[in-house]
Amino acid sequence: MSLHRYQDIDWSRLWQQAQAERSWQPKGVADWDERAASFARRTGQSAYADAFLALLKPEPDWSVLDVGSGPGTLALPLAAKVRTVTCIDFSPKMLAILADRAERNRLDNIATLPLSWDDDWRACGLLSHDLVIASRSLAVADLGAALRRLNEFAAHRVAVTDRVGAGPHDPDAFAAVGRPLHPGPDYIFTVNILYEMGCLATVDFIRLEETARYRNLEQALARYHWMLPELDTRETKRLQAYIRSIARNCDDGSIALHPRHVPTWAYITWHPDRKRS
Numbered sequence: 625m626s627l628h629r630y631q632d633i634d635w636s637r638l639w640q641q642a643q644a645e646r647s648w649q650p651k652g653v654a655d656w657d658e659r660a661a662s663f664a665r666r667t668g669q670s671a672y673a674d675a676f677l678a679l680l681k682p683e684p685d686w687s688v689l690d691v692g693s694g695p696g697t698l699a700l701p702l703a704a705k706v707r708t709v710t711c712i713d714f715s716p717k718m719l720a721i722l723a724d725r726a727e728r729n730r731l732d733n734i735a736t737l738p739l740s741w742d743d744d745w746r747a748c749g750l751l752s753h754d755l756v757i758a759s760r761s762l763a764v765a766d767l768g769a770a771l772r773r774l775n776e777f778a779a780h781r782v783a784v785t786d787r788v789g790a791g792p793h794d795p796d797a798f799a800a801v802g803r804p805l806h807p808g809p810d811y812i813f814t815v816n817i818l819y820e821m822g823c824l825a826t827v828d829f830i831r832l833e834e835t836a837r838y839r840n841l842e843q844a845l846a847r848y849h850w851m852l853p854e855l856d857t858r859e860t861k862r863l864q865a866y867i868r869s870i871a872r873n874c875d876d877g878s879i880a881l882h883p884r885h886v887p888t889w890a891y892i893t894w895h896p897d898r899k900r901s
């Protein structure tokens with residue numbers, strides 16, 4: 625079929641096709657439980673969270689629903705700035721880390737609920753909130769349905785982040801190891817599906833240009849495990865050679881990595897009640 629008009633494009637269908645061509649399958653509860661501690665360590669103090677909050681500009685009287693909250697990357701700093709934060713995530717380990725951190729920081733306005741995108745949130749007692757966020761957590765089988773769900777639970781505003789291109793994956797590392805990288809659909813599908821839904825979305829970009837520092841090469845290598853799991857000996861050697869090629873020695877004995885790829889996230893926000901006429 626040849627397309628002549630923008631309206632002929634079915635973005636949900638294109639998104640499904642692009643999903644099917646991805647290099648990896650979405651992770652289940654067990655995978656996220658296993659990754660919870662290392663993910664929490666890596667994202668505890670992050671330039672990403674600072675950039676997200678700077679764009680969000682939270683107000684003190686807001687109630688916030690954080691979908692796919694993880695270990696509280698945003699929920700914890702947000703709780704200090706808003707009235708309440710309700711966190712949902714299907715990984716009990718992520719929520720346990722979040723609850724522990726909230727207690728240690730004396731934040732008593734955070735609630736956690738072990739819920740999946742697939743659960744019936746209303747039936748589980750979840751109510752609407754002023755703001756709904758889904759940060760780096762749009763790992764869903766049906767993007768249109770997920771966005772409609774966010775709208776349903778947002779009284780005033782929704783804010784999500786979605787990958788731009790390869791997102792956090794380093795294409796040069798994949799090329800060095802010799803594995804193909806098909807990152808799947810990125811933010812442009814999300815923006816177009818929102819347009820089809822009549823939502824007036826604003827898009828901004830979070831570019832993570834910070835340089836990561838590691839004690840040694842082994843620690844830097846471990847940083848790539850989530851991206852390139854189960855490397856064999858030959859692949860490991862190739863990855864080590866790649867890391868050496870982008871590593872610079874620092875005065876304090878640590879090494880800094882300077883990959884060419886800058887991980888970039890699209891920050892997309894809209895008001896569910898303001899629609900295109």
Ligand SMILES: C[S@@+](CC[C@H](N)C(=O)[O-])C[C@H]1O[C@@H](n2cnc3c(N)ncnc32)[C@H](O)[C@@H]1O
Nearest residue numbers: 656692693694697713714715740741759760761
């Ligand atoms: C990449 S982490 C993002 C965490 C946090 N929002 C952030 O930006 O750092 C994705 C989170 O989504 C959760 N998640 C993935 N699939 C999910 C699903 N189907 N239902 C609920 N949570 C899910 C994972 O457990 C994980 O905590």
